[in-house]
Amino acid sequence: MTNQFWIHSYRLRGRSFCDIPMRSNVTWTWRKLLSLRPMVQQHLWIKIGDGKLASMWFDKWDAIFPLSSFITPRAIANAGFTLNAKVADVFRHGEWEWSDQWLTRYPILHNMQHINLWPMNDRVVWQSSAGKELVYSTFNVWDDIRVTQNEVQWAALVWFPQAIPRHSFFIWLLINKKLKTQDVMATWSASGNMNFNLMCCSLCSVGPGSHEHLFFECSYGSQVWNGIKDMAGLTSVVNSWDMIFGHLVQVANSMNARHVISKLVVSVPGYFVW
Numbered sequence: 001m002t003n004q005f006w007i008h009s010y011r012l013r014g015r016s017f018c019d020i021p022m023r024s025n026v027t028w029t030w031r032k033l034l035s036l037r038p039m040v041q042q043h044l045w046i047k048i049g050d051g052k053l054a055s056m057w058f059d060k061w062d063a064i065f066p067l068s069s070f071i072t073p074r075a076i077a078n079a080g081f082t083l084n085a086k087v088a089d090v091f092r093h094g095e096w097e098w099s100d101q102w103l104t105r106y107p108i109l110h111n112m113q114h115i116n117l118w119p120m121n122d123r124v125v126w127q128s129s130a131g132k133e134l135v136y137s138t139f140n141v142w143d144d145i146r147v148t149q150n151e152v153q154w155a156a157l158v159w160f161p162q163a164i165p166r167h168s169f170f171i172w173l174l175i176n177k178k179l180k181t182q183d184v185m186a187t188w189s190a191s192g193n194m195n196f197n198l199m200c201c202s203l204c205s206v207g208p209g210s211h212e213h214l215f216f217e218c219s220y221g222s223q224v225w226n227g228i229k230d231m232a233g234l235t236s237v238v239n240s241w242d243m244i245f246g247h248l249v250q251v252a253n254s255m256n257a258r259h260v261i262s263k264l265v266v267s268v269p270g271y272f273v274w
Contacts, residue, residue, distance in 0.1 A: 014084050018058035018066065039145070041066065043127045044136070048115065051087030053122035061087070061122075062115075064108050071106065087122075091115060154245070156252040162260050167267035174211060174270060175245070182209030203273075212241050215270045224269045232265035233258055 011030065012020065018041060022034050046054040046061040054061050057068040057076060073083055079098060081090065090097050096112065103109055124136040126144065134140045158172050173179050182200075200209060203220040207213040215221045216239045229235060237247050248266060251259040 016055045016058040016084065018055070018068070019083055043129075043141075043144070045125050045127050045133075047123040047125055048087060049118050049120035049122045051091060051117045051122065053124075054087045056081070056085045056087050056090050057083060062112060064111055070108075087115075088117065091117060154249050154252060157245075157248050157263055160260065160263065162264065164264070164267070167264070167271050170271045170274065171267045174215070174241075177211050179211060179274065181211055181214060183211070215273055216241050216244060221269070221273050224273055228265055228269060232262040234262065234266075 018037055020034060022031065026034070041060060044060060046059045048054055048061050055066075057071065058066050060066050076083060079102060094116075096109070098109070126134045126136045126140050128134050128140075128144045134144070154175060158168050158175070177184065182202075201207045201213055201218050202209060203214070204218045207218055216225050222239050225239060229237075234244060234247060237243050244266060248263060251262065254260075
């Protein structure tokens with residue numbers, strides 16, 4: 001059973017994603033997805049073809065939509081329509097099947113007289129923040145909604161074609177000092193009375209339990225590192241993360257096999273020591 005089939009069968013059950021109520025007993029993941037609806041609805045448009053895919057009430061396929069923003073479910077039901085109606089169910093033989101009373105109550109509906117249905121499938125598009133119409137895809141959606149910043153100088157040190165994902169993630173954590181080493185955990189103390197000077201490396205019991213010490217300065221970690229650093233071409237580099245990091249940044253964008261191997265080798269001992 002595919003994820004898409006499961007969601008339609010057990011989550012949506014014939015209803016529009018925009019019409020699903022936010023209940024208190026839903027899972028965290030589903031709650032997060034539902035909470036994104038206000039943002040998504042601004043960008044998600046349906047290009048009308050035969051009208052058999054587009055939701056009449058919840059999809060945005062015209063500037064005044066979605067209609068559910070001003071027409072209540074009760075009004076829809078009282079008029080003889082269903083909440084899961086598609087555009088093709090309400091627009092028949094070139095005319096809308098609502099009464100003159102609706103046109104009086106919702107005069108904005110007069111602006112919808114220009115619609116036409118065509119013998120082609122409705123198409124989902126993404127209206128970007130810049131107003132550009134994009135093909136709907138996970139990449140285009142993520143690239144448009146994410147917060148972008150200038151690329152850091154060490155990006156190619158972490159993410160490159162030959163990288164092992166779990167090792168890349170570890171190096172990303174190490175560079176950003178996000179690992180749960182003792183120096184980081186000391187900053188979490190609510191009382192503020194944790195004495196970092198009393199903490200020590202759990203491997204050598206000598207140096208501090210810090211990012212800088214643990215992997216390349218610790219007597220245990222340095223033994224591991226000294227055993228393989230020749231493979232990384234870092235024999236002459238001091239066993240210090242700052243020195244190793246500085247050297248690798250200089251060759252991060254190189255496609256030379258030796259430099260690629262260097263990046264791979266550096267991530268391995270740190271990952272397994274951790």
